[in-house]
Amino acid sequence: MTTTTTRPEAPAAARPARAARPRPGVLFTGLAAVVLGVAAAAPWLLAPADPDAIDLAATLQPPSPTHWFGTDEIGRDLYTRVVHGAGQSLTIGVGAAAVALLLAVLLALAATLAPGPVATATDRVIDVLFAFPTLLLALLLVSVLGPAPQTLVVAVGVGVAPGYARMVRAQLLGARRSPYVEAATALGHRRTRIVARHVLPNALRPLVAVFALSVGQCVVWASSLSFLGLGVAPPASEWGALLEAGRAYVTVAGWLVVLPGLAIVALAVTATALGRALQSHLEPGE
Amino acid sequence: MTRISPDQSRWWRRWAGRAGSAVVVVWGAATVAFLAQLAQPGDRATAVLNLRTGQTQERSPDELAPINAEYGFDRSAPAQYLEYLTGLLRGDLGTSYQQHRPVWDVVSEQLPGTLALTGTTLMLAWVLMLAWVLLTAGRGRRIGGWGAAVDSVLASLPQYWLGVVLLLVFAFGLGWFPVVGGTGPVRIVLPALTLALPLAGFLAQSTRTEFERVLEQPFVLSARLRGSGDLAVRLRHVLRHAALAPLTLTGWALGATISGAVIVETVFARRGIGRTLVTAVESQDLPIVTGIVVLTAVAYVVINLVLDALYPLLDPRVTP
Numbered sequence: 001m002t003t004t005t006t007r008p009e010a011p012a013a014a015r016p017a018r019a020a021r022p023r024p025g026v027l028f029t030g031l032a033a034v035v036l037g038v039a040a041a042a043p044w045l046l047a048p049a050d051p052d053a054i055d056l057a058a059t060l061q062p063p064s065p066t067h068w069f070g071t072d073e074i075g076r077d078l079y080t081r082v083v084h085g086a087g088q089s090l091t092i093g094v095g096a097a098a099v100a101l102l103l104a105v106l107l108a109l110a111a112t113l114a115p116g117p118v119a120t121a122t123d124r125v126i127d128v129l130f131a132f133p134t135l136l137l138a139l140l141l142v143s144v145l146g147p148a149p150q151t152l153v154v155a156v157g158v159g160v161a162p163g164y165a166r167m168v169r170a171q172l173l174g175a176r177r178s179p180y181v182e183a184a185t186a187l188g189h190r191r192t193r194i195v196a197r198h199v200l201p202n203a204l205r206p207l208v209a210v211f212a213l214s215v216g217q218c219v220v221w222a223s224s225l226s227f228l229g230l231g232v233a234p235p236a237s238e239w240g241a242l243l244e245a246g247r248a249y250v251t252v253a254g255w256l257v258v259l260p261g262l263a264i265v266a267l268a269v270t271a272t273a274l275g276r277a278l279q280s281h282l283e284p285g286e
Numbered sequence: 287m288t289r290i291s292p293d294q295s296r297w298w299r300r301w302a303g304r305a306g307s308a309v310v311v312v313w314g315a316a317t318v319a320f321l322a323q324l325a326q327p328g329d330r331a332t333a334v335l336n337l338r339t340g341q342t343q344e345r346s347p348d349e350l351a352p353i354n355a356e357y358g359f360d361r362s363a364p365a366q367y368l369e370y371l372t373g374l375l376r377g378d379l380g381t382s383y384q385q386h387r388p389v390w391d392v393v394s395e396q397l398p399g400t401l402a403l404t405g406t407t408l409m410l411a412w413v414l415m416l417a418w419v420l421l422t423a424g425r426g427r428r429i430g431g432w433g434a435a436v437d438s439v440l441a442s443l444p445q446y447w448l449g450v451v452l453l454l455v456f457a458f459g460l461g462w463f464p465v466v467g468g469t470g471p472v473r474i475v476l477p478a479l480t481l482a483l484p485l486a487g488f489l490a491q492s493t494r495t496e497f498e499r500v501l502e503q504p505f506v507l508s509a510r511l512r513g514s515g516d517l518a519v520r521l522r523h524v525l526r527h528a529a530l531a532p533l534t535l536t537g538w539a540l541g542a543t544i545s546g547a548v549i550v551e552t553v554f555a556r557r558g559i560g561r562t563l564v565t566a567v568e569s570q571d572l573p574i575v576t577g578i579v580v581l582t583a584v585a586y587v588v589i590n591l592v593l594d595a596l597y598p599l600l601d602p603r604v605t606p
Contacts, residue, residue, distance in 0.1 A: 128314030131586045135545030143567040143575045220444045227446045254454040261447030268442050
């Protein structure tokens with residue numbers, strides 16, 4: 001943007017000493033990650049009941065010791081359904097994040113390493129796509145392909161990709177201009193070797209952490225689309241579908257929306273915290 | 287004889303560059319919009335007829351011919367593209383498949399509601415964000431840590447969830463606001479708050495980092511040595527610099543509030559662009575969807591040009 005004064009380096013003594021015991025935030029994140037992982041991989045361990053069991057004698061029950069999250073309009077236990085929906089929600093989130101990062105890396109590679117005109121054109125494409133709000137881009141895809149769970153993964157992935165493409169592009173450019181690449185060039189190494197050995201590893205390593213961050217983001221966007229009725233349809237216990245099904249009863253049974261929503265918030269916050277922890281582990285200097 | 291000074295010519299070149307990239311973004315958005323219409327699977331004329339009549343059936347060539355002629359589906363793709371672009375230059379966003387009306391008419395009816403929502407949201411978000419950052423940034427590790435934690439929790443709240451919770455607490459629980467309907471400014475409070483809280487958290491994250499960095503700058507120390515009080519230093523010197531980062535983000539976030547409007551207008555049953563968009567996506571009425579896409583791109587570039595003009599007023603080190 002402009003010239004700003006450089007930040008004076010903080011004296012070493014002023015930096016807070018790293019605490020020896022794990023902080024409560026880290027412990028909590030780890031615990032949440034384990035619970036979510038178990039819910040996704042082996043839901044019956046946390047909720048042995050059948051998520052589709054109907055009990056017409058106990059419809060729209062508020063949360064209680066027997067039904068921790070209450071019941072829905074045909075008496076299905078919401079806690080069981082939320083636990084059994086974790087796998088599908090997480091799969092959609094991970095799938096969309098994979099689509100997003102793959103697309104982002106391809107675009108960024110084309111924008112930085114391709115021959116001149118291709119690079120310039122891709123550069124512009126990234127800027128144009130970045131002008132689209134995430135949900136708008138996703139909705140555009142849904143309106144072309146029609147609402148369906150597979151569309152959801154692609155639509156959310158494409159929707160969040162432009163932001164990541166810009167980030168990866170910046171990293172690739174940064175790596176290419178770095179002193180170690182200059183040194184490798186001065187040593188007379190071939191361009192392909194420099195790209196493969198120095199530029200790519202250094203520019204793409206942070207993506208491990210970014211992937212965790214984007215899973216959280218993608219789960220939220222995917223559930224937003226389901227909430228609008230454009231994602232996974234209600235009979236499923238995917239979290240967005242639970243929200244959509246609960247929307248009709250929000251005035252009489254608010255927990256049907258609030259509690260699955262809380263599960264999504266928990267997943268998003270956990271993924272973000274994991275991503276941040278990975279980031280500071282991979283890039284200790286920042 | 288007047289001469290253009292080097293400063294002036296640099297100014298012109300910079301703004302010509304900005305205008306150029308603005309045009310490229312809008313043109314790119316229009317191209318994406320056109321390709322999306324072309325990519326819709328199945329015969330488009332059949333889709334239009336079925337949408338209008340609410341049926342799903344095969345159509346005879348006699349029925350399809352007038353539709354093909356009306357929308358120009360029978361012509362080559364480049365010819366359609368050219369016509370679409372020249373139409374956009376005249377302000378013609380296309381014709382809705384379902385309502386058989388110009389897209390601009392459909393959208394402009396809904397525009398005031400969404401603009402009011404967006405404006406209120408931005409104001410609320412900035413007020414909340416500034417108050418929170420001024421109170422908690424640079425106040426030691428404990429308060430600062432809590433402040434930052436609240437920022438990131440707020441920023442990660444899904445809007446539909448926050449909307450429902452606010453609705454349940456303030457409308458159903460406490461009865462302070464009407465559930466649906468209501469008149470005047472009251473009915474906009476909950477929807478705007480739903481969008482403003484996550485936005486405030488998002489903006490606060492970058493403002494806080496910048497704010498704490500600026501607090502350590504020499505000019506802050508010199509202001510303190512001249513005898514300025516803590517609040518005065520924070521308001522007059524620190525905030526001015528720290529506000530640059532969230533200002534950039536606001537340009538982006540303003541476009542993103544269309545995402546928010548889609549959700550909030552559904553939760554609170556408000557009329558607006560967002561609701562129109564969801565209905566159009568459900569029925570695959572593509573001209574409405576692409577019309578909103580193009581309008582959003584135009585709004586995005588205009589806002590960013592305005593922000594570019596604002597920076598030098600805030601930070602004298604930025605050249606216009």
